Amino acid sequence: MNIEQIIKGIKERSPRAIARAITMVENGDVLVEDLLSSLDKEAIDSTMVFGITGPPGAGKSTLTGKIVGYCRKLGKRVGVIAVDPSSPLSGGAIHGDRIRMMEHSLDMDVVIRSMATRGRLGGLCASAGAVCRILASSGCNPIIIETVGVGQSEIDIVKIADVTALVSAPGLGDDIQALKAGLMEVADVMVVNKADKPEAQMLAVELNEIAREKGTEVILTIASEGKGVDKLYHVMEKIYLENEKKGIKQQKRIEYRKKEITDWVIEMIRSDIEKKIDSIDTDLDKDPRVVASKVASELKDVLLN
Amino acid sequence: MGDKKVYRVLIGKPGLDGHDRGAKCIARALRDSGFEVVYTGIRRTPEEIAMAAIQEDVDVVGLSSLSGAHMELFSEVVDALKKHGASDIPVIGGGIIPEEDIEELKKRGIKKVFTPGTPMEEIIKTFRELCENK
Numbered sequence: 001m002n003i004e005q006i007i008k009g010i011k012e013r014s015p016r017a018i019a020r021a022i023t024m025v026e027n028g029d030v031l032v033e034d035l036l037s038s039l040d041k042e043a044i045d046s047t048m049v050f051g052i053t054g055p056p057g058a059g060k061s062t063l064t065g066k067i068v069g070y071c072r073k074l075g076k077r078v079g080v081i082a083v084d085p086s087s088p089l090s091g092g093a094i095h096g097d098r099i100r101m102m103e104h105s106l107d108m109d110v111v112i113r114s115m116a117t118r119g120r121l122g123g124l125c126a127s128a129g130a131v132c133r134i135l136a137s138s139g140c141n142p143i144i145i146e147t148v149g150v151g152q153s154e155i156d157i158v159k160i161a162d163v164t165a166l167v168s169a170p171g172l173g174d175d176i177q178a179l180k181a182g183l184m185e186v187a188d189v190m191v192v193n194k195a196d197k198p199e200a201q202m203l204a205v206e207l208n209e210i211a212r213e214k215g216t217e218v219i220l221t222i223a224s225e226g227k228g229v230d231k232l233y234h235v236m237e238k239i240y241l242e243n244e245k246k247g248i249k250q251q252k253r254i255e256y257r258k259k260e261i262t263d264w265v266i267e268m269i270r271s272d273i274e275k276k277i278d279s280i281d282t283d284l285d286k287d288p289r290v291v292a293s294k295v296a297s298e299l300k301d302v303l304l305n
Numbered sequence: 306m307g308d309k310k311v312y313r314v315l316i317g318k319p320g321l322d323g324h325d326r327g328a329k330c331i332a333r334a335l336r337d338s339g340f341e342v343v344y345t346g347i348r349r350t351p352e353e354i355a356m357a358a359i360q361e362d363v364d365v366v367g368l369s370s371l372s373g374a375h376m377e378l379f380s381e382v383v384d385a386l387k388k389h390g391a392s393d394i395p396v397i398g399g400g401i402i403p404e405e406d407i408e409e410l411k412k413r414g415i416k417k418v419f420t421p422g423t424p425m426e427e428i429i430k431t432f433r434e435l436c437e438n439k
Contacts, residue, residue, distance in 0.1 A: 087336060089337075090336060098346075105356050
């Protein structure tokens, strides 16, 4: 499949072409810029991007699968990006999120793609942003990004989303503490999943306090039975539309775009920086911070001249 | 993005066989060797596995079957990939498979068949070679 076929295939919603395009982004293929420049800007601007995040075991994949099902009932074509951490040791990853979404695997209007963090710093977000735009161009609206909300890159990635739901569930113990510390700031709506469990009300009360301060809602769901999923969808859609009307969405996207550009630039010059550091004839006994300052100032000289 | 190429593979269990210890064991070993592994869980139709393989744009599909239905199920995955224009994705299989079936499976397009007792290194090497040659 050549690049013209892929570009054409995205418009024609060919699963193979969409998949190939995403791989090109993931692998940093040089031709990817032609492809990204050809995407449907109008579709990208008007596509809702929802983030689903929360600790392991909260039921994110199941919930995402049910939201997909609900969107299909509404006749919407849906894209899903499921992000899993790469092993820091081997670089490998296991993507199991599809298991909870397999009922949609023969549906040509559900596009699911698993992505691993691959130890990229900003790079993952940059890639995921591009993947989002490919899915939007192929007619997916909404797009759901599902990710474990622990770790910097995972928190960063939900910033791509226009509206983010933070999913929690009773019985996850200290995870709720981690939520308070890191993720609350990105949550537009909070979800207590597994709401049929006895401790769910307690958790809902606890989260309600935080939600009230932020002016958001707490929604109870039982994802395995599909309960509360319609409400969650409509609340997210409502927040999206309100933010669009107020210009908040557009502002957020501009900020994200800038961040993505920064991430790409850093990613693109990273190897040059590494080469430069390998080649400098410097005393490595010196403190790394001191050496870094020297390298940085030399680089800045080159950049500014 | 300057990263070395990461290989993506799919591990699937077609049919009604619910024993996935072997499949998970292979999936973990592949992950520990640096592969990105999409695992589609138990009781999938060949068509579902093929569509997942296409959407995930994997380099190799690995199938596991312990139920005895490998002849039909494995070749149906090959056929489904072909039907959707993805015959370039190689399919390999493993599980409880009698020696005499292996030749026929290969004729039907299964690139390689592993029986119990195959060293893990050999399986991973096969995945890697197929990924590299794709």
